[in-house]
Amino acid sequence: MTRNDLLWVEKYRPKKIEDIVGNEEAKASFVEWLKSKRRTKKAILLYGPPGVGKTALVNAAAKEFGFTVIEMNASDTRSEKAINEVAKPATAYIALDSFSVGSKGNLLFLDEVDGIAGNEDRGGVGAIVKIVEQSRVPVIMAANDPDLDKLRPLKKVSMLVRFQQVRIPRIIVLLQKICLLERVKAEFEALERIAQNSRGDVRSAINDLQSLSEEDHVLTLQDTVMLSSRNKDVTMDETLRAFFSAKSIEEVSTLLRYSSVDYDDFLLSVSDNLPKRYTDPDELATAYNFVSQADVFRGRIGTENWHLLKYFFNSLAEAAAVAPESYKPFQFISPPIRIITLFWTKGKRTTLNNICAKIGAQCHVSIEIAKHSFIPYVKSILQKQKGGPIASWLKLTPEEVDFLIKMGRF
Amino acid sequence: MAVTEEALMWVEKYRPKTLDEVVDLRDIVDSLKAFLKNPKTMPHLMLAGIPGTGKTTIALCIARELYGQNWRNFTLELNASDERGIDTVRERIKDFSRYSRAGFGNIPFALVILDESDMMTGPAQTALRRIMETSSRTSRFILICNQSSKIIEPIQSRCAIFRFSRLDRQAMKEHLQNIAKKENVKLLPEAAERIVDFSEGDLRHAMNALQTASAYKEGVVDEKTVSMVIGEASPMQVQKMIRKALYGDFMEARKTMYDIMGSFGFSGSEIIRQVQRELFKMSDLTPEQKAELSNIIGEYDYRLTQGANSDIQLSALLAQFAKFGKSIEESYDAQ
Amino acid sequence: MVAVLSKSAFKLPRVEKEKFVLLLRLGLDYNREQGVFSIKSYNNIEKLMDTIGSVLGTEVVFMQNCTRCGRDFPCSECKYNDLCATKNLPFSCVCSQCLRGRKQFEAYLERF
Numbered sequence: 001m002t003r004n005d006l007l008w009v010e011k012y013r014p015k016k017i018e019d020i021v022g023n024e025e026a027k028a029s030f031v032e033w034l035k036s037k038r039r040t041k042k043a044i045l046l047y048g049p050p051g052v053g054k055t056a057l058v059n060a061a062a063k064e065f066g067f068t069v070i071e072m073n074a075s076d077t078r079s080e081k082a083i084n085e086v087a088k089p090a091t092a093y094i095a096l097d098s099f100s101v102g103s104k105g106n107l108l109f110l111d112e113v114d115g116i117a118g119n120e121d122r123g124g125v126g127a128i129v130k131i132v133e134q135s136r137v138p139v140i141m142a143a144n145d146p147d148l149d150k151l152r153p154l155k156k157v158s159m160l161v162r163f164q165q166v167r168i169p170r171i172i173v174l175l176q177k178i179c180l181l182e183r184v185k186a187e188f189e190a191l192e193r194i195a196q197n198s199r200g201d202v203r204s205a206i207n208d209l210q211s212l213s214e215e216d217h218v219l220t221l222q223d224t225v226m227l228s229s230r231n232k233d234v235t236m237d238e239t240l241r242a243f244f245s246a247k248s249i250e251e252v253s254t255l256l257r258y259s260s261v262d263y264d265d266f267l268l269s270v271s272d273n274l275p276k277r278y279t280d281p282d283e284l285a286t287a288y289n290f291v292s293q294a295d296v297f298r299g300r301i302g303t304e305n306w307h308l309l310k311y312f313f314n315s316l317a318e319a320a321a322v323a324p325e326s327y328k329p330f331q332f333i334s335p336p337i338r339i340i341t342l343f344w345t346k347g348k349r350t351t352l353n354n355i356c357a358k359i360g361a362q363c364h365v366s367i368e369i370a371k372h373s374f375i376p377y378v379k380s381i382l383q384k385q386k387g388g389p390i391a392s393w394l395k396l397t398p399e400e401v402d403f404l405i406k407m408g409r410f
Numbered sequence: 411m412a413v414t415e416e417a418l419m420w421v422e423k424y425r426p427k428t429l430d431e432v433v434d435l436r437d438i439v440d441s442l443k444a445f446l447k448n449p450k451t452m453p454h455l456m457l458a459g460i461p462g463t464g465k466t467t468i469a470l471c472i473a474r475e476l477y478g479q480n481w482r483n484f485t486l487e488l489n490a491s492d493e494r495g496i497d498t499v500r501e502r503i504k505d506f507s508r509y510s511r512a513g514f515g516n517i518p519f520a521l522v523i524l525d526e527s528d529m530m531t532g533p534a535q536t537a538l539r540r541i542m543e544t545s546s547r548t549s550r551f552i553l554i555c556n557q558s559s560k561i562i563e564p565i566q567s568r569c570a571i572f573r574f575s576r577l578d579r580q581a582m583k584e585h586l587q588n589i590a591k592k593e594n595v596k597l598l599p600e601a602a603e604r605i606v607d608f609s610e611g612d613l614r615h616a617m618n619a620l621q622t623a624s625a626y627k628e629g630v631v632d633e634k635t636v637s638m639v640i641g642e643a644s645p646m647q648v649q650k651m652i653r654k655a656l657y658g659d660f661m662e663a664r665k666t667m668y669d670i671m672g673s674f675g676f677s678g679s680e681i682i683r684q685v686q687r688e689l690f691k692m693s694d695l696t697p698e699q700k701a702e703l704s705n706i707i708g709e710y711d712y713r714l715t716q717g718a719n720s721d722i723q724l725s726a727l728l729a730q731f732a733k734f735g736k737s738i739e740e741s742y743d744a745q
Numbered sequence: 746m747v748a749v750l751s752k753s754a755f756k757l758p759r760v761e762k763e764k765f766v767l768l769l770r771l772g773l774d775y776n777r778e779q780g781v782f783s784i785k786s787y788n789n790i791e792k793l794m795d796t797i798g799s800v801l802g803t804e805v806v807f808m809q810n811c812t813r814c815g816r817d818f819p820c821s822e823c824k825y826n827d828l829c830a831t832k833n834l835p836f837s838c839v840c841s842q843c844l845r846g847r848k849q850f851e852a853y854l855e856r857f
Contacts, residue, residue: 024835025787032788162791164831169823169839170812188845200830242827254824264718271722275660275729284660285733292713292726299718337668344675352675357492363422364466365614366489366526368680373461374419375674376643377618384625393418408673 008210009203012178017060020053021174021202022166027057029161034061034107034138041159043132043139045113047146048163051201054142058109067107067138083127091135107138114143114151125153132157165200168192174202175209179219184209186219193224193257221257222306236261240269240332243316244277247324252317263312267291267298270316272333283323290319352407355400362394379404420621421614424589429471434581435464438572442468445570446475449517454542454551456566458558459574461687462612468572469523469552476517484517489525496534499524500541507548519550528555535562542568576611585613586620590631595624600633608640610691615645644674648681648688655728656735663728671721678720682711682727699738706730747804749819750797752836754781757800764800771796790834807836813843 014020017027026046033044046054062069072086091108110128132139132154141154175191178184186209194212198205212223239259246252259266271291278284294315301308356370363374381390383405391401417423426432429439429446445452455472457465473481486506493499507520530538539562542551551569555561558571577585583602590597597620605623609616623635640646647670654663670676676684686707689700710727717723754776760768769775771793772786784793784807798805808817818840820826 022835022837024837025790026835029786029788032786159788164834167829167831167838168825169841169844172844173813173839196825196828246827250824251827255828267722268719271719271725274725275664281658281660281729281732281736285729288726288729292710292717292723295717295719295722296713299716337664344671349675349677360489360492362417363419364470364487364525366491368491368683369461369526369614371674371676371680372644372684373612373614374618377622377639378419380622380639380642381625390418393416407675 007207008178008182009206012181012206014053014056014060015063017057017064020056020060021170023048023052023163026161026163029159030057031061033159033161034065034067039138041157042135043141043154043158044161045146045151045154045158046140046142046161046163047144049165049200050144051198051203051205052163052166053202054163055111058107058111058140058142062107062109066104068105069109070106071109071111083124083131087128087131091131091137091139105137107140108135110139110141112143113141113154114145114148125150129153129157166202167200168195171195171198171200171202171205175205178206178209179213182213184213184219185217186213187221189221189257190219190224193221196257196259197224222309236265236269237332239266240273241329243270243320244273245327245329246317246320249314249317249321252320253313256313256316263298267294267316269332270319271295272337273330274319276330276333278322278326280323280326283326287319287322290315290322294319348403351400351403355394355396355404358395358400375404379407419618420589420593421617424592424617425467426471427474429468429475432464432467432471434577434585435468435574438468438574441572442472446472449476452550454553454569456553456555456558456561456569456571457574458555458571460556460576460611462609462614462616463574463577464613465554465574466523466525469525469554472552473521473523476521485521485523487523487525490534491526491529496530496537499534500537503541503545503549507545519548521552522549523552523554525554526556527553528557528560532562535565539564539568577613579606582606582609582611582613582616586616589617589620590624593624594629596630598630598632601631601636604633604636605640608636608643608646615643619643644670644676644684645688645691648684649692651728652685652689652692652731655731656738658732658735658739660729660732663732664725667724667728668721678714678724679711681720681724682707682714685727686711699734703731703734706734747806748798748801749806749808749821751808751817752784752810754779754783756781757797760800764796768793768796768800773797794833806833809838809840810836811840811843812837813839816840 017031020027026048030044030046033039033041046057048054059069061067070086072083087108087110091106108131113125113128128139128141141158143151146155146160172188172191172195175186175194179186179191190212191209194205194208198208209219212219239255239261242255242259243252246255256266271288274287274291275284278287294312297308297312297315301312352371352375353367356367356375359365359370359374359378360367363370365373378390378394382388382401396404417425429443432439442455455469457468459465470481473485477484486503488499488502490499493502503522506522524538527535527538542549542565553561553565553569558566558573583606586602586605587597601623605616605619608619619636619640620631622639623631626635626639647666651663651666651670654660654666667681670681686704689695689703689707692700695703707727710723710730713726714720714723757768765775768782771789772784773793774783774785775781776783784790794805794807806820808819809823810817820829820838823829823838823841
């Protein structure tokens with residue numbers, strides 16, 4: 001998988017504040033707070049999705065301004081006792097040599113405060129609030145989800161700084177830079193898709209890039225098909241919504257290229273929902289014609305002809321753009337309609353075909369004719385007279401009789 | 411050989427064993443008998459017509475007329491839709507003609523009955539033609555098909571063609587009543603009517619429906635039971651699906667499609683062929699409309715072989731039907 | 746209607762004193778000679794944008810500044826606009842020319 005031992009997320013961890021991509025305003029607010037001599041709030045809570053640079057910012061800023069970071073994160077126990085043991089001494093004094101170049105003293109960094117658990121970290125939140133009130137050094141906290149009830153006391157004593165997903169173009173640029181430094185050749189579209197798939201998470205984007213890169217191989221859009229989609233459950237509905245409300249073919253094909261949904265699931269979902277989107281028969285027929293074409297391309301792609309993917313996207317895109325003016329939001333059909341046919345696994349089809357072949361041998365018909373001109377009747381007769389003489393004349397095994405009797409009931 | 415067991419599906423039990431027993435197809439039987447007077451000069455035969463009209467029965471009768479009790483030893487029954495490709499067909503014919511060369515009695519050839527031969531592709535038919543030529547000294551072919559037009563010219567020209575038309579209602583009703591009598595079942599006239607309506611000339615469906623209905627109720631088959639039996643059979647379901655689509659209720663049509671796939675285990679192409687078949691039975695469409703719909707079916711039948719999800723292709727087909735239905739409606743409104 | 750503003754200079758209609766003070770307190774700077782506002786602090790940026798919006802009576806978005814070429818451009822120019830989870834903030838991004846253009850990319854790389 002990787003070309004050397006070092007993880008790229010480690011290797012390219014931001015060393016300076018300006019190396020952190022995106023969230024410029026949040027960075028500025030944080031730096032302003034950290035540099036200020038008289039802080040209106042002694043603590044700051046950085047919140048936002050994972051992998052956007054919160055921890056990196058704290059470490060880079062501390063380095064730039066000469067703070068020593070005392071860190072406690074979710075892997076440490078953060079009971080009242082543990083916090084008091086570590087954090088209290090760290091926050092009790094300002095460095096005596098604060099005028100020297102070396103150090104401005106400590107800063108306390110409590111990462112992942114939303115991870116403070118109820119029982120294990122008993123009293124943890126209360127202890128932090130106390131520390132903040134008494135602290136003579138900056139207290140920095142980071143969280144993914146600031147809306148948790150248990151964090152309310154922390155929010156009261158902190159300045160809140162919101163971090164957002166890093167934008168797709170910014171991630172692409174970063175990936176391009178890493179590719180250059182790692183001598184990886186990559187198609188623009190491949191990086192684009194990794195960036196989109198990451199949902200603003202720079203860390204996961206870099207990890208994905210590293211896992212997909214191979215020596216002497218150009219990374220292509222097709223390679224990214226293997227990417228496991230992140231936050232799969234949310235993206236299907238989101239993608240469907242964006243798909244059906246799109247206003248142009250270009251918009252849809254962009255969406256599809258960067259969406260992280262599974263192509264096959266998406267194709268089926270589009271088919272499921274198409275009649276809800278297009279109620280006019282002419283529009284529906286036109287749209288279905290494109291979905292049918294997309295399915296044909298999907299068939300031709302199979303497991304290896306991924307270069308045809310763009311035609312698949314184009315056909316789907318056309319299906320979305322049949323009548324942009326008639327779009328009204330609607331409730332999506334889920335779970336997939338297809339589920340009712342899932343009864344027919346390959347094994348069950350083989351069983352049915354074997355039964356049909358036996359009927360065919362006795363009644364001089366093909367498997368297919370047996371299936372539609374005999375099976376429904378034989379099934380009813382067997383339901384009436386289980387294991388009757390007909391079953392033995394048709395040479396059906398007890399298992400086959402049982403299969404027929406139960407067939408089609410879900 | 412094992413002792414012949416008594417057939418229990420009525421279609422087999424009451425299948426005529428000799429040409430004389432075939433009552434409804436006088437013209438065909440008479441011409442065939444003329445051929446059989448001098449079997450050595452019998453040509454290849456092609457039996458064409460819609461399903462359930464007696465083609466297989468006639469072919470099996472010919473085998474019996476030629477070889478008597480041991481007809482199975484000299485007859486190779488093949489079904490084009492069951493065999494995997496023309497090569498398998500070629501191998502089986504080759505093996506068979508080599509194996510059975512020893513003694514046909516006074517008949518100098520073995521018999522190959524190839525059912526559903528119109529299911530073969532063009533190239534496969536060309537190969538079949540070659541096989542027919544190379545084995546002509548040892549084998550005679552009876553090709554059975556629904557539409558002779560789907561068989562390539564060179565094969566047609568080598569065969570004597572017999573066309574089987576739809577059985578007429580009266581003959582069918584008599585048939586069903588005869589069987590009911592032999593089975594000690596009272597078949598009520600309305601019930602017989604209902605079966606005949608439903609089966610549209612396909613005796614196989616009719617007899618199976620009759621047998622199934624009689625399993626539901628001891629001694630009597632009434633209309634209610636018949637309706638129940640055939641309502642669950644796939645032809646009615648397929649027709650329901652087509653009608654829903656043509657009348658613009660796409661959602662219901664698609665639901666019916668999934669029901670059909672779910673309860674009968676049909677593949678996409680099996681459903682599409684049934685759509686084709688049921689469409690032609692529908693009396694509320696003009697021949698021109700049927701032809702047009704048939705073209706649409708052809709397109710999606712092809713896509714089905716290329717695509718990844720047959721239910722999507724079938725849904726797309728139904729959407730085309732709904733659009734077509736709307737255009738018919740509009741043309742009526744305009745008049 | 747959406748108003749697209751540049752963070753370094755934009756005009757607002759005359760507002761009453763209290764509102765003016767509020768705007769400055771939320772982080773705006775006012776240049777009296779040119780009569781234009783600019784953004785000085787981002788501490789209350791979301792509230793600030795709401796307030797500017799209420800002054801203009803419309804939704805407010807700011808121009809994006811390209812981190813490569815320095816050009817200002819609106820989000821509507823970006824093909825990822827519909828996929829973007831952060832429509833307004835930050836005000837820095839990469840414009841489409843710099844993202845795709847080979848020349849810009851090479852020029853950018855030289856800076857490393």
